[in-house]
Amino acid sequence: MARDAERTKKRLLEAAAAEFAALGIAGARVDRIAHSAGCNKAMIYAYFGNKDQLFDAVFTQLVAATVERAPFDAADLAAYAGRLFDRYEADPATVRLSTWYRLERPQGVSLQAVVASNKSKLEKIERAQREGLVPAHYAPVELLTLVIATAGAWASVNPELGSDAPADRERRRVVVVDAVRRLLGTPEDPGPT
Amino acid sequence: MARDAERTKKRLLEAAAAEFAALGIAGARVDRIAHSAGCNKAMIYAYFGNKDQLFDAVFTQLVAATVERAPFDAADLAAYAGRLFDRYEADPATVRLSTWYRLERPQGVSLQAVVASNKSKLEKIERAQREGLVPAHYAPVELLTLVIATAGAWASVNPELGSDAPADRERRRVVVVDAVRRLLGTPEDPGPT
DNA sequence: GTCTGTCAACTGACTGGTTAGTTGTCTGGG
């Protein structure tokens, strides 16, 4: 029952995800991760190398999970934004981890999983634009950037504003999806003007 | 020339802003801030109390500077987004500091400057909506959240995507302003549909 | 069945270096 390397690695990854999401790389404590995973600190070094590499392992897994839970669909970017929003709401650690990654990982270091995921999305958008499924007033990178920013808008705004925000998750979701439709120039509700 | 408390405080604030922007609260080193301000660590404790309070001082000043440099105009949110974008581009530390603040300051702690600034903006949007200057398909908080998220879209997206982005700042600015126009339902270019 | 050798999984204790925060003293301007 005990002595199961895979199980230990998994517990370590979960504990690390929680610690890193809460405190970032610099704020995370290796001892605390090991303790809350119920094992010894040395296991982290045996399995993952060091603190930074442990973070990378956590983040790579997170990217994979997000790609799976919120599959990309260039032909319906509004629905994709909705799924991304759902993912962020279901697991707030996702946004935080992703933000820490942006702030704390030195420039120039790119994770393969992230690069591949982006490249694939950009190609799909470009194809959809050529096929006329997506309007072409924005370039693929521009569109993807706006869609991602919109889906994470509630999570990327200062907390003081968040406290004024509608507690109603469903309403926030509607706003996100509708906003992307408007960006695409195909609003469901054309609005007063 | 020496012995000038105000001058020392200012140097300390500048050095702290750079350090915090680069490394966050947990990653910043008090010794390094003092050294790059050309004075002693004890001065930080004499003038600001402790590390967290030093961060708050830096951030409060940043909020004031941003409000001044990017004055809010509820009647023309697209132009406001453009100004915010300019501010972020001119001083990238702004976005980073603001992000660190969101991640590292414990929930429940609110800076007066931030709360006041938000409240004022929300009231202005509400008034503009009542006067018919701004469409009302989104509530004030929703609109403000989307506008801020859009202005910071390029800065809040993972770096791997940024490297594919157009280096052309002017084009990114056009996209931001145009996106906000679309959100408001009054696009300059109505698009293919 | 049980004894024994082997190896991966695991651990407690340690280290070298770092860090936030403090204190007692000095200095120069008024």
Place this chain on the structure above:
DNA sequence: CCCAGACAACTAACCAGTCAGTTGACAGAC
């Protein structure tokens, strides 16, 4: 003379990473 501004030196805690050694599972010999 006096006191705010400045600092070197200090402390107590902390922390990433290491290491010598232990434990448990299991395979093959008998």
